[in-house]
Amino acid sequence: MKMATADVRVSRGNIESARRLIETAKKYKERYSELGAKRMGDLSRGQKPTKLAIMPAHGINEFQVDATKEYKPGQIFTVTCAESISFEEDSVAKGSVFYAIEHLKIRDIEVHGPGKPPASSGRALQKEFPVWSEIAAMDSECGWGLKLGTAGSTAKATSHYYYYEAGRSTGEGWLVDERYQHGGDTTGLGNALLMSQSRISSSSVGHFATEALVIECADSRIIGRQVFEGHDIALVSNAGNVLSPIALDAIEAAVKEGVPAIVIMGHSNCGAVGAAIAKNTEAPLAEIMLAVQTNIAGWENNVQTLVEVRNAFASVEMLQGIRRPEVYPGRVGEVANLISQRGTAVVPLYLDLSSGEIGGGI
Numbered sequence: 001m002k003m004a005t006a007d008v009r010v011s012r013g014n015i016e017s018a019r020r021l022i023e024t025a026k027k028y029k030e031r032y033s034e035l036g037a038k039r040m041g042d043l044s045r046g047q048k049p050t051k052l053a054i055m056p057a058h059g060i061n062e063f064q065v066d067a068t069k070e071y072k073p074g075q076i077f078t079v080t081c082a083e084s085i086s087f088e089e090d091s092v093a094k095g096s097v098f099y100a101i102e103h104l105k106i107r108d109i110e111v112h113g114p115g116k117p118p119a120s121s122g123r124a125l126q127k128e129f130p131v132w133s134e135i136a137a138m139d140s141e142c143g144w145g146l147k148l149g150t151a152g153s154t155a156k157a158t159s160h161y162y163y164y165e166a167g168r169s170t171g172e173g174w175l176v177d178e179r180y181q182h183g184g185d186t187t188g189l190g191n192a193l194l195m196s197q198s199r200i201s202s203s204s205v206g207h208f209a210t211e212a213l214v215i216e217c218a219d220s221r222i223i224g225r226q227v228f229e230g231h232d233i234a235l236v237s238n239a240g241n242v243l244s245p246i247a248l249d250a251i252e253a254a255v256k257e258g259v260p261a262i263v264i265m266g267h268s269n270c271g272a273v274g275a276a277i278a279k280n281t282e283a284p285l286a287e288i289m290l291a292v293q294t295n296i297a298g299w300e301n302n303v304q305t306l307v308e309v310r311n312a313f314a315s316v317e318m319l320q321g322i323r324r325p326e327v328y329p330g331r332v333g334e335v336a337n338l339i340s341q342r343g344t345a346v347v348p349l350y351l352d353l354s355s356g357e358i359g360g361g362i
């Protein structure tokens with residue numbers, strides 16, 4: 001893949017750093033092939049994740065390093081929310097959660113957030129995790145029967161809460177403070193990510209990563225941490241790997257911090273792109289559909305692989321300031337200016353789930 005990069009100035013150091021990342025990503029197929037041909041074939045046809053993880057964008061990435069080691073592609077659908085663990089401001093995140101529950105029928109949900117667990121009451125938890133109230137509201141609207149966030153109820157969905165506390169002004173960063181589980185089925189805990197006692201290393205609040213911020217699809221088959229194994233990266237996940245409000249906030253913070261590369265990683269058999277081509281009209285998915293549809297405008301009749309590549313490229317071009325943004329134009333413009341000032345590398349990559357092969361680069 002070659003980009004029209006003539007008027008995009010990226011600093012030499014940033015390009016070199018990005019190339020090291022790309023080199024690692026291109027080796028992913030070797031590890032991916034350890035999954036075996038049948039499982040790879042299954043993964044390339046569709047996803048059947050059993051768990052939804054909602055994680056904040058900020059400061060928790062060090063934790064994710066430990067947690068995602070245990071994942072296998074296809075198990076956990078991951079959605080990034082703002083630090084306050086609300087998706088009120090981000091309909092892309094909200095739509096991604098909707099997709100996980102309504103389309104993928106996931107009933108095992110975990111929420112990760114900062115702070116200490118409140119007293120064991122549903123109301124306190126809802127206050128602590130606004131996202132939970134929002135899911136509960138969607139639940140009653142959509143009739144999922146999740147029965148979330150009510151103390152003492154027999155939850156049909158399992159719900160795990162993970163709290164973290166910042167090392168206050170010590171610069172030591174986020175620590176996994178305590179694991180708190182509320183209501184419902186506890187059997188999921190055995191499979192839960194074993195992070196409760198692990199310490200999150202050396203990051204200060206606000207630290208993203210030193211090598212890259214990766215915008216990836218929430219799709220459970222995409223695990224950016226494994227693609228870039230050994231590199232210090234931060235991740236934002238949403239359905240369709242689009243420039244959502246949270247993604248834009250994260251990119252801005254990362255670029256300000258001097259992160260050398262922003263990676264937009266598309267993939268094959270993407271449900272969000274497929275839904276955009278099919279002109280899905282479900283209200284909770286509207287903002288995701290709008291973002292993807294404007295990205296792929298004029299390309300819809302190509303084979304889906306090309307459309308998926310186009311979807312990732314469009315975001316790259318907007319961040320490079322060479323394509324006019326139609327969704328969140330003000331924010332995209334601000335972030336693109338910052339990227340141009342800092343000479344940050346913006347890299348499109350594409351993961352083929354039938355082989356683990358990664359295309360793209362700079």
Ligand SMILES: [Zn+2]
Pocket residue numbers: 217218219239240241267269270271272273
């Ligand atoms: Zn996808």
